[in-house]
Amino acid sequence: MRLKYVVEDTDRHGTVRLYYRRHGQKVRLRGPLGSPEFLTDYRRAAEGPKAPKQRSSSPGSVVPRSVKWLCVQYYKSSMFRELDPRTQKVRRSILERFCENKGDGDKPFALLLPRHIRARRDALADRPEAANSMVKALRQLYRFGVTYDLADANPAKDVEFLRSNPEGFHSWTIEEIETYEKKHPVGTTARLALALALYTGQRRSDLVLLGKQHLRGGWLTFTQQKGKGRNPVRLEIPVVPELQRIIAATTTGDMTFLVNGYGRSYTNAGFGNRFRKWCDEAGLPHCSVHGLRKAAAARLAELGCSEFEIMAITGHQTSKEVTRYTKAASQKVRAEAALTKMGGERK
Structure with a gap:
């Protein structure tokens, strides 16, 4: 049996090893020559190494032009860095929660419409202050995008706030x-x-x-x-x-x-x-x-x-x-x- 690219290598103990050698590739083959194990290894070596499986989005990765990507650009900007530390922390937390919900952070930010934001706002209707804070954070995010010519419009600007407690915090008597x-x-x-x-x-x-x-x-x-x-x-x-x-x-x-x-x-x-x-x-x-x-x-x-x-x-x-x-x-x-x-x- 003659097969291309198969070479034999005999070590100092007289043991014969089989290899598939081609274009600098050297793959060990199980013997003996012609056995089912040998043929299986030969076919695999002839097919070449399999390309690593590409993952659409690995943990920690950011999809270009996505909502999360726009957030990352916002965090780097002077508009965000000029905020006091507590405001930065709160706003970042709100935007990260928005991105984590149903994978919205990986979606193109240009496709986010007022109706999408209203749906997310209404889901927080039992907590109007939290809903309004989310709308405010998105307004600032897209305001940054428009200012830096990354976005064409600010969809959150057209979203109305929910009516919250007009009295706010209880005033002590x-x-x-x-x-x-x-x-x-x-x-x-x-x-x-x-x-x-x-x-x-x-x-x-x-x-x-x-x-x-x-x-x-x-x-x-x-x-x-x-x-x-x-x-x-x-x-x-x-x-x-x-x-x-x-x-x-x-x-x-x-x-x-x-x-x-x-x-x-x-x-x-x-x-x-x-x-x-x-x-x-x-x-x-x-x-x-x-x-x-x-x-x-x-x-x-x-x-x-x-x-x-x-x-x-x-x-x-x-x-x-x-x-x-x-x-x-x-x-x-x-x-x-x-x-x-x-x-x-x-x-």
């Missing part, structure tokens, strides 16, 4: 504040957290960073964390006597007023979780730390402060949000003033 204070007396970190939030009107991202280094002549001087990279807001807020009394009576950290049981500063998320437990312990499951920011603004409105005076405390750049915070309180003040005038006329 005087009775709820008193209930919390009875459960957490002066000297505890829980009480200090309440006082800082109530007497400064700041977000939790600022509360966890406030410390002795921000105290200057009876004033708290600091820059708010939200928008710090793009539009920083620097505030100077007087420390009222009640807040000063509670700070002096509480064990604080070297760099932050609020510290956990190990003497370490809280992270933003860690403080939110801890405050949630403090509220639950006081029987206030519907209250939150952000609700104290609203309560502070409402209390200032009840005391007759103008919107600009309140903005000087909360750090808001426009009166729109302050108006929403203080709507009920402002109505109460105006009603009292109106009826006082009416009573004076009748008298």
